[in-house]
Amino acid sequence: MKSLIGFVAVAALLYAVPSAVREPYLLHVLVLTCLYAIPAMGLNLMLGYTGLVSLGHMAFAGIGAYTAAVLMVDAKLGFWSALVLGTLAAGAAGGAIGAVCLRFRSHYFMIVTLAFGLMLYSVMNNWDEVTRGAAGFAGVPRPAPLGAFGFGPLANFYHLALSAALFAFAVQWWVVRSNFGRVLVALRQDERLAQAKGVNAMLYKTAVFALGSALAGLGGVLHVSFLRVAAPATFNLAESINSVLVVIVGGAGTLAGPALGAALFVGLPEYLRVAAEWRLVLFGAALVLITLFAPQGLGGLIAGGWRRLARTRA
Amino acid sequence: MSVLSVRALKKRFGGVAALAGCSFDIAAPGIYGLIGPNGAGKTTLFDVVTGIIEPDSGQVELSGRNITKWAPHRLAALGIARTFQECRVFPEFSCLDNLLFAPRLSHREKQMEAQALRLLRMVNLERYAEEPAATLSFGQRRLLEIVAMFLSEPALLLFDEPAAGVNPALLEVLAAFIRRMYEERPCAFLVVEHNMEFIMRLAAEIIVMHQGSVLERGAPQAISSSARVIEAYLG
Numbered sequence: 001m002k003s004l005i006g007f008v009a010v011a012a013l014l015y016a017v018p019s020a021v022r023e024p025y026l027l028h029v030l031v032l033t034c035l036y037a038i039p040a041m042g043l044n045l046m047l048g049y050t051g052l053v054s055l056g057h058m059a060f061a062g063i064g065a066y067t068a069a070v071l072m073v074d075a076k077l078g079f080w081s082a083l084v085l086g087t088l089a090a091g092a093a094g095g096a097i098g099a100v101c102l103r104f105r106s107h108y109f110m111i112v113t114l115a116f117g118l119m120l121y122s123v124m125n126n127w128d129e130v131t132r133g134a135a136g137f138a139g140v141p142r143p144a145p146l147g148a149f150g151f152g153p154l155a156n157f158y159h160l161a162l163s164a165a166l167f168a169f170a171v172q173w174w175v176v177r178s179n180f181g182r183v184l185v186a187l188r189q190d191e192r193l194a195q196a197k198g199v200n201a202m203l204y205k206t207a208v209f210a211l212g213s214a215l216a217g218l219g220g221v222l223h224v225s226f227l228r229v230a231a232p233a234t235f236n237l238a239e240s241i242n243s244v245l246v247v248i249v250g251g252a253g254t255l256a257g258p259a260l261g262a263a264l265f266v267g268l269p270e271y272l273r274v275a276a277e278w279r280l281v282l283f284g285a286a287l288v289l290i291t292l293f294a295p296q297g298l299g300g301l302i303a304g305g306w307r308r309l310a311r312t313r314a
Numbered sequence: 315m316s317v318l319s320v321r322a323l324k325k326r327f328g329g330v331a332a333l334a335g336c337s338f339d340i341a342a343p344g345i346y347g348l349i350g351p352n353g354a355g356k357t358t359l360f361d362v363v364t365g366i367i368e369p370d371s372g373q374v375e376l377s378g379r380n381i382t383k384w385a386p387h388r389l390a391a392l393g394i395a396r397t398f399q400e401c402r403v404f405p406e407f408s409c410l411d412n413l414l415f416a417p418r419l420s421h422r423e424k425q426m427e428a429q430a431l432r433l434l435r436m437v438n439l440e441r442y443a444e445e446p447a448a449t450l451s452f453g454q455r456r457l458l459e460i461v462a463m464f465l466s467e468p469a470l471l472l473f474d475e476p477a478a479g480v481n482p483a484l485l486e487v488l489a490a491f492i493r494r495m496y497e498e499r500p501c502a503f504l505v506v507e508h509n510m511e512f513i514m515r516l517a518a519e520i521i522v523m524h525q526g527s528v529l530e531r532g533a534p535q536a537i538s539s540s541a542r543v544i545e546a547y548l549g
Contacts, residue, residue: 179417186404186415193402196364197416198390198466 007169014162018155026271027154033259033267034161035223040246040258041168042215045175047244048252050208051188053110054101056117057216057243062124062235064090064217065224069137070130079144083221090217091210098209102202117240124232136231140224157226164222165259168215172255175211184208188253245283249290251299260298315378316341317502318363318470323372324526325358332358333369334526340470343500345492347507347517347534351547354523356506357399360472364396365389376470390416393469397459397476399506405448409439412447413462426465433461437491453484460488464495470502477509485509489516514538522546 018027039061046052068086071077077085101112124131131137143151143160151157175181183204186194195201224230233239242265250261264286269279294301318340325333332355340346348356361367363374365386374382381389403412413430414423434440437457442450447458456476463471476492477485489512496503507513513520514534521531524546530537537543 182415183417185406189404189406190402192366192386193398193404194415195386196390196396196398196402198387199417200385200387 011166024154027158029267029270031158031161033262034165035219036266037165037259037262038168038219039216040243040262041172042212043243044247044258045208046212047247050184055110055114056240058235058239059117059120060090060094060213061216061220063093065220065230066131068221069140069230072141073139086221087214087217091214094213095206095210099206102205121236136229138229140228140230249286249297251297254299257297257299319375321373324370331526336527338528340502343502345496345503345517347505347513347520350523355526356523360474395463395468396472397474399474401456401459403447403455403459406446408444409447409458410443412458413465416466437461437487453480456480473505475506477507477512
């Protein structure tokens with residue numbers, strides 16, 4: 001109950017940001033933070049809760065994004081149906097490709113996901129007739145207005161991106177509290193034991209791969225709609241690795257981790273205008289420190305501090 | 315109809331025949347000891363029966379049903395429970411959750427809680443019910459792993475070296491617990507063990523494996539004086 005109140009309070013605060021802040025650049029940064037946080041929340045379910053480190057995660061965001069782009073531009077479908085179909089396409093691709101990748105374990109699994117990520121990137125980069133290739137898929141529309149509420153103004157798009165991020169957060173929350181989530185956590189701890197207790201490991205892992213990929217797809221569709229162009233570089237290997245970093249630095253296996261990681265990795269450097277090259281150096285250092293001293297990431301650090309504080313007060 | 319029936323199981327790992335036509339029946343409920351020198355194929359047999367590895371040939375039947383090459387989770391659903399030689403528990407789950415974790419229990423977890431606490435009390439782990447399993451000593455983790463088999467009311471229980479690494483005091487608790495559980499719900503217990511004193515006192519019948527098949531079976535006294543068994547052990 002307490003956590004629900006906290007969640008609503010934080011959400012209300014975030015919704016109120018545009019009325020307090022008039023600086024468009026800050027809103028732009030906040031939108032990007034949301035757009036990175038959504039796929040990271042999907043990856044968190046896989047990596048943080050189930051222990052599946054995928055190095056091709058953003059390729060599934062790309063599947064969602066390009067599906068929606070083709071549907072909107074070539075098939076003239078409306079934004080909202082394209083958003084749903086793009087998300088579902090990413091989830092379906094995640095289920096199908098996941099079922100193959102999950103035949104492998106630990107580092108073999110990572111390598112196979114990396115290979116699929118590279119393959120999907122190649123398709124996006126070279127299938128000129130459909131994806132427009134390396135030049136990028138221009139003319140992706142902004143979301144269609146909902147009644148009088150259009151998504152052209154930055155503040156309004158921010159509200160949309162924030163709602164999607166809160167939705168992804170709620171999905172995480174629901175999963176973690178459900179029996180499904182408990183099985184995932186059991187699989188991360190000891191897959192063989194979980195199987196001996198009656199868990200169909202392949203089924204659960206494929207399901208979480210599909211769910212995580214669907215969330216990636218949701219983020220991908222919103223991302224290209226925000227930039228108004230789909231480019232393969234948004235979904236390449238480097239971005240997939242960034243997503244892993246966002247989850248680990250933010251706190252793998254904590255609910256707030258991906259959002260914190262996205263704020264720190266995308267939001268803060270963007271706002272402080274740190275050059276992209278330096279960003280990776282700083283993040284590499286942060287990653288080493290975090291794996292050494294705070295294996296649960298920022299989210300774990302904050303939760304731990306909170307518990308200590310509560311104890312000293314009690 | 316036998317509870318468990320193993321027919322001519324064969325499994326090779328490279329040049330080593332871990333199982334070389336292993337056959338036996340467990341016809342009636344009881345506590346059965348499964349002994350044999352290292353490399354006799356005991357753990358391989360467990361892994362085949364629980365679906366972790368597939369045999370090259372042969373057949374496994376549970377209550378007359380052919381279950382050869384079934385996946386582990388289906389066998390668990392059918393009522394096969396096991397412990398592992400290396401002792402496996404969920405380290406992050408509390409002791410109570412370690413007992414309650416099983417998909418076939420999830421819909422009536424609340425009712426099972428009292429039963430779970432009773433089982434923990436029987437092995438003096440009740441005060442650790444809410445503690446993560448990682449905080450337990452090795453011997454206590456063994457007990458927890460064993461206790462966690464019983465909530466789902468299995469038909470066949472496979473223990474892989476339950477006494478290994480458990481100190482003598484806990485060993486008494488463990489033996490008493492296993493006996494008590496058998497009295498409460500008599501079904502088939504198959505116990506692999508190297509601790510002869512422990513298994514000879516616990517089991518009503520001993521099956522001896524040697525070089526991938528059954529060498530001899532009988533009452534504990536008969537087995538401990540069998541010339542063939544002594545020869546197999548002394549090589």
